[in-house]
Amino acid sequence: MFRTVLVANRGEIACRVIATLQRLGIRAVAVYTDADRDALHVARADSAVRIDSYLSIEAVVAAAQGADAIHPGYGFLSENADLARACEAAGVVFVGPGVKALEVMGDKIRAKEHVSAAGVPVIPGSSSIDAASADRVGYPLLVKPSAGGGGKGMTVVERAEDLADALVGARRVAAAAFGDDTLLLERLVRSPRHIEVQLLADGFEHVIHLGERECSLQRRHQKVIEEAPSPLLDEVTRQSIGEAACDVARSVGYVGAGTVEFLVSDEAPTEFFFMEMNTRLQVEHPVTELVTGLDLVEWQLRVAAGQPLTVRQSDVVLTGHAIEARVYAEDPLREFLPSAGTVHVLDEPTGEGIRVDSALQEGLEIGSTYDPMLAKVIAWAPDRATAIARLDAALARTTILGVRTNVEFLRQVLADPDVRAGRLDTGLLARLIPTLTLRTPEDAHVVAAALSRHDVGEGAWGSDGWRLGEPRPIRYEVGDVEVSVLGSTVTVGDGEPVTARLERRGPDAVVLELGGVVHPLRLVTHGPVTWVGDQGSAFELRFRTRVERLADELAALTRGTRPVDPQVRSPMPGTVVSVEVGTGDSVVAGQILLTIEAMKMEHRVVAPSDGIVTLTVRPTDQVALDHVVATITGHPDEGTPA
Template identity: 85%
Template structure:
């Protein structure tokens, strides 16, 4: 076995690999960029080396001087044949398959041709990207980067006239994420199920599969919730699809841990189609570990060190059920745009059958440079319903305040009747999002700014959260905790504007908007926890204030509640007067922190509502910023500029012939 291993990755997977390295007594070496100088994986390593980029082979190999092996994790260079060659040249073991497997299976076009020649059924597609080939494949179709996975760059094209724009965006994302902008197109299969098979193989030709994972719960081709085993397959189909995956591995002399992904028709669950092979560890590998009892990272290391597999196919037994939820730094109230911020409060769940793979720590700054996944919460149970219940309970005990996440959205997924019944397909989450309205019990309050904001400023917060935020801030500003201050005259209510909601506090009563006063009291339970007694009901909450914002955590949900000052209210009112009768705010703001990657208009251009002005990239996602109305555009940013959330990137003014607004 190795004595030292460099982990050429970051975040939760780097921490996960290091956990196994330390358990085996192996020295763990981390790499980091300037953006990750204070990251948890740097802290967990025995030593850390600064590099220019996680995509720089030269930097990674140079940092590995003196170590026995490099573990690439997933993403970045994990499926890069050039890294495997560089390791070989430097006398370092690459913890992954050989160059042949990386080259054949790392290229989706070549992989499909390879397995098709071997008789494995594949989805109709083409490596030729032109109108004629697309028409032959048939619409709707899917544009996919050839060199990578994770849903990055994948784009659905419904009509021929949308193909050109889709190719431009997909190439840009593919180049940024994988360093290769080669694309392929495939027929889009409606309502399919995404099922993948985990493999282990050694240098002596032994190949076994560890059962399958159901990964059909996806949003924009990015997996969100995964489980093992699939609730769809029977034992006969499980054996057939497992053997097909093993045959794919044998055809390229595969060594190590890998995954073969299939599309399976929900209407014909005994039929499956090869999609691709991932020549690396998968994000969702913990669910397989929980139902098999195997440490996949350990076996990656053992095989890479030349050991033979200790188990045969007959030794593999799946016990119980496991399900995983990915926690992302994204804002469901803003169409899941990436989020950034500082983790001020952090609670990660524990308990029977619960596992958390995480890179989070209190005080960590979440930037926009890398993938938005922060952690994975995983639950095991003797059966599927128990596993789902345990996962939901674990998510309810997860608190992340200071950056918006999808934790409450994950709980909504688990509560859906189709999810609980196992009636899954890759389009289910999109349909649920279209049907879903952000839950809120916030009372209707008249607002002079009605319609000005593009999103709910409370992010779905209810009366409980608005009142708790107001009382928390009131206690700090008025010295209610540990103060013996006094004032002359009768007490007068203190008013706070939480987003667009006005809250008045007078003694032990609060008034929200135009509603009647209700009894309310906040009882502090610690530095960042309190019980809100509102109208006779007690609500345990987590709270923290950062600048002009108070965050409230409630059973996994986190609400960012901004407090407006008199100066800010005046500025908003003046902006409304300047706008006059124009229906929208003339200022166009960035919907997320990120980098301007392209600008499609010039200052002085006449634009129409819906026209793309520029594109912003953050966490390997692109978002087009469009004109909110017709008018003349003035741009305030250029390509490569860094922008913050709500940064003004352009202004739209009326045409000269519109006259002067009232």
């Protein structure tokens, strides 16, 4: 086995690989950029090397001096044939497949042609990107980057007139995320299920599959919840799709761990179509590990070190059921746009059948530079229903305060009757999301926040100052809600006074008794903001000072009856990647002004009203959440707004 391995990745996957390396007694070397100097994977490694970019092959190989091998994790350079060549030239083992497999399967166009020639069924598509080819493929169709994965740049096109805009956006995302803007067109299969097969192969022509994973719960082509095995397949189909996946691997002389992805018809579950092969470890590999009892990272290392597989196909037995939820830094209340912040309070669940793959730690700064996935919470149980119940309970014990996440959304998805029944398809979340109602701050949350500030003396020395004479309530404004505190009596808004009592159980733990009901909560305050955590939900409560209240009232008087704020603000922290208009241009409501990219996602900012635009940003500018990127003023002939 290797003595030293460099992990060319970051975040939870770097921590995951480091854990197996250290269990095997292998020295783990991390790499990091300036943004990750204090990251958890750096602290857990035996040593760490600073690099300018995780995408720099030259920097990664240079950092591996003295190492026997490089493990690329997933994303970044994990499927890059140039890295494999550079490793070979430097005398360092690449923990992954050979160059041929990377080149064939890394190009979706070439991969489809290759497996089709091998007799594996594929979805109709075209590598020619023009209107005539699109017409031959047929609408609706999917525009896909040829390189990369994770759904980035994939765009559904329903009509021919929408094709040109879709191609422009897809090329830009593909070039930014993968350094290659080559696209392909593919027929969109309605109501499909996304099922993938995990493979292991060694250098002695042994190829086995480890069963399948159901990955149909996706949002914008990005997987959210995965499970193993699929609730759709019977044993005959499981064997058939597994053999097809092994045939794909053999056709390119595959070595290592890999995954073959298929679309399977929900209406005809015995039919499946090859989509692509991921020549690396998958994000969702933990569910396979939990139902097979195998450590996939260990087998990656053993195979890369030249050892043969000692596991045969007959040895692979799927036991029980496992399900994984991806925790993202995103705001479901703002159309799941990426969020940023600092992790002030962190609780990660433990318990029977629970596993957490994470790089989170208190004090961690979550920026907009990298992918928004923060952690994965995984549950195993003897059956699917119990596994779902365990995962939901684990998410309820998950607290992340200081940055907005999708934890509450994940719990709502798990509660959906179709999800619990296994009636899945890749469009289910798109249909489900509009029907969900996420929690908003409740009386208990705003009262706990107000009493917490009152408890540390903010009530006596608040913005309203001391009051002489008879005791009077101290007033707090939490967003649009007013809370009055007088002794042990609180009043929320225009409600009736109730008795309240706040007891601290730790630095960030409180128990609120409100009107006879007890609420255990997590709570932390930074400046004017108090974060409250409750059963997987997190609420950001902003307190307004007297000065801020007066400023808002003045702004309302100045604005008068004008219905639209003239200032256009960034919906997320990120980078301006394109600007579609110029200062002084006349625009109409809904017209695209510019595009902002964050965490490998693009968001188009549109004009809220007709008028003349004044831009305040340029391409490559970094913007924060709510940063003013443009102003829309009325046309000169409209007069001056009131």
